[in-house]
Structures are given as structure tokens and as C-alpha cells.
Amino acid sequence: MPKIIDHDDRRSHIVDVTWDLITQGGLEAATMREIAAAAGFANGALKLYFPSKEDIIEAIYERALGMMHDYVELDGLRGLTALRELCVSSMPIDDERIAAGRVLLTFWQLSLTNPKMHDKYLEHVRSWRGLLHRFLAEGREDGDIVTATPDEQLVDEIVLLNAGANVMSLVSGDFSTVDLQKQHLESFFDRLTRG
DSSP states (O other): OOOOOOHHHHHHHHHHHHHHHHHHHOGGGOOHHHHHHHHTOOGGGGGGTOSSHHHHHHHHHHHHHHHHHHHOOOTTOOHHHHHHHHHHHTSOOSHHHHHHHHHHHHHHHHHTTOHHHHHHHHHHHHHHHHHHHHHHHHHHHHTSOOOOSOHHHHHHHHHHHHHHHHHHHHHOGGGSOHHHHHHHHHHHHHHHTOO
16 A cells, blocks of 8 residues: 655645744755754755745745744734733734744845745735734724824834844844844833823
8 A cells, every 4th residue: 555645744844944044043054954964855846846946945934924923812802912922922022923034134135035925024014003003993993092193103113123123133132132023012002091
């Protein structure tokens, strides 16, 4: 009887080893040859599961987004409480989130030259910004957010704060400690609740 191969399991294994290669050595460490060796495949066998390195990176990106989504507990939350949960949970405040940030940084790099990845990232950003706008509007409706700063500017600040924290936690952790990130977030939320 022929051996049954679980292709989903193999795809997941390839993503696992590529994730490890990227988090340990950056995108340059994740060559197709290194991915194949780490996964225990012949180099050409990877193409059965992922036609190109970009396809593997896209799968890793989906995993990183899924991890970030799992960190955020928004069930039953709205307004300022939901906004705070979303902002705090998506910051690089532990080793897993820092690793996810490293993977996202790799994706950002590739999205500069790959229109498909660029469009995929823009789709994520639009969705994220939509949530931020919704929670700000709910917070104003509930009377918890009273700042005169326009919501579009507040959304920009949150996105820049989060993206900046992710980049700085990777390239210069001394200047972007978890405590410092929390201080910046608290300062931001303090401004929201003051007139």
C-alpha cells in the first residue's frame, strides 16, 4: 500500500522552517536551497508545494497576520476599550510578536517590488485602518474619546507608532523597549480622553 502524504502538513513544515530561517538570519538566510535543506527536501521538491520563494513568503505573511489576529481579543469590545486592545496587542511586546514583526518586515521588503504582495499588504492596511476608524467613532459616540484631533490623523499616528515600534524592536531594541512602547501608547490614549 503506498504511503499517504499529508501535503498540508508538508506545506506547514516548509513554512515553519522558513519562518525559523528568517527570524534567525533575515530574508537572505532563507534561500530556496537552505529552505529545502532545513525541511529535508531535495531543492526541486519544494516546487510541488510552493512554486516560488515569494509563495512561501506569502504563506509566512498569512501566518504572521493570523498570529497577530489571535493575540487580539475583540469579542464584545467596542470604542476606546477595543481600540486599546487592538493597539496594545499588535505591538512587539514579547518574543513571539517580535518574531512576527521580523517576518512582516521581510514581507514589506518584498512588497516593494512584487505587485501581488504589495496589493495584499494594502488590503491588510485598509482593513486595519477601517477597524481603527470604527473604534474611534464608537469611542466618540460613547463619550470616551473627546480629543479635537481628527480621526484620520489619529489613525495615522497609531499605524506609524505600531510600524515604527516593530521596526525599532528589530534594529535597535534599546530604543524601543516594551516599557517605552507602553509609555508611548499611554501618552496617546491620554490625549484621546482629554478635550
